[in-house]
Amino acid sequence: MDRRSFIRGGALAGAGAAALASPAVAQERITWRMVTTWPKNFPGLGVGAQRMADRITAASGGRLTVQVYAAGEMVPPLQSLDAVIDGTAEMSHGAAYYWQNKSTALSYFTGVPYGMTSSELAAWVQHLGGQELWDEVYDQFGVQGFLSGNTSTQAGGWFRDELTGLDSLKGVRFRTPGLGGRVWEKLGATVTNMAAGEIFQALQSGALDAAEFVGPYNDLALGFYQVAKNYYFPSFVEPGLATELxxxxxKFQALPDDLQAIVRDVCQAEYDTVSADFIANDPRALK
Incomplete structure (x- = not known):
């Protein structure tokens, strides 16, 4: 065999070995839809949902691409969980206490009166059995929840009229959700829940006398101060309020292990990022 034939033959053999070493099938690319309860680009929460989707997409190298649908773009905001249960979407971003009509226990994974601060809630869920209890509740519906953000201590709400005592709560039409809402009902208010984008119009029209949403950062963006002039802070019902993915x-369990880890790790990162966002911007907005 001459020298050129040997070199040419070796090159072909090397190319063949390289081809055999390459994966026989390209890695599957998956696109998931995330519906949210938040308006598009809403400070802290809507922005956080989009950032979470972008982080998952980037960390997975596009193998798991998450497309975000803001409140009302695919389903009404307070039907986001149902969209995941019925298969309309693969993910939802909201607050677990919005679904307390399905299980009152879900309020504990958002915030309850005189409950846990943001750091205490994270400790409970991650290290003290909270996640296992949460899984038990959500297993009934074929879904799984992860902490995805925290707004820190929330405000008590905006009221048209000053509160001078318990009697001044009688019959007040008040937007406030969760177990905290039930406390306000016991105090005499008429309580309802509605999505963020609907509250200002209800206040403006007189359908509501008061509203509580999150705190100064979000409340400034929603414009409540233009209608209701009495602001009470902090809230006794939400000392550290978490959001959920x-x-x-x-479908989650069918993902490869590395993609499952990316979703979990991005949720943890966002819990910290969103919390820091609110701690930094609530005082600015309040001023």
């Missing part, structure tokens, strides 16, 4: 459990 909910995923279709069967």
């Amino acid at each position: 909910v995923v279709d459990k069967a």
Whole structure:
């Protein structure tokens, strides 16, 4: 065999070995839809949902691409969890206490009166059995929840009229959700829940006398101060309020292990990032 034939033959053999070493099938690319309860580009929360989707997409190298649908773009905001349960979407971004009509226990994974601060809630869920209890509740619906953000201590709400005592709460039409809302009902208020984008119009029209949403950062953006002039802070019902990412459990468990880890790790990162965002911007907005 001459020298050129040997070199040419070796090159072909090397190319063949390289081809055999390459994966036979390209890695699957998956696109998931995330519906949210928040308006598009809403400070802290809507921005956080979009950032979470972008982080998952980037960290997975596009193998798991998350497309975000803001409140009302695919489903009404307070039907976001149902969209995951019925398969309309693979993910939802909201607050677990919005679904207390399905299980009152879900309020504990958002915030309850005189409950946990943001750091205490994270400790409970991550290290003290909270996640296991949460899984038990959501297993009934075929979904899984992860902490996805925290707004820190929330405000008590905006009221048209000054509160001078318990009697001044009688019959007040008040937007406030969760177990905290039930406390306000016991104090005499008429309580309802509605999505962020609907509250200002209800206040303006007189359908509501008071509203509580999050705190100064979000409340400034929603414009409540233009209608209701009495602001009470802090709230006794929400000392550290968490948001959640909910995923279709069967589809999540079908993901490769590394993509599952990316979703979990991005949720943890966003819990810290969103909390810092509110701690930094609430005082600015209040001023």
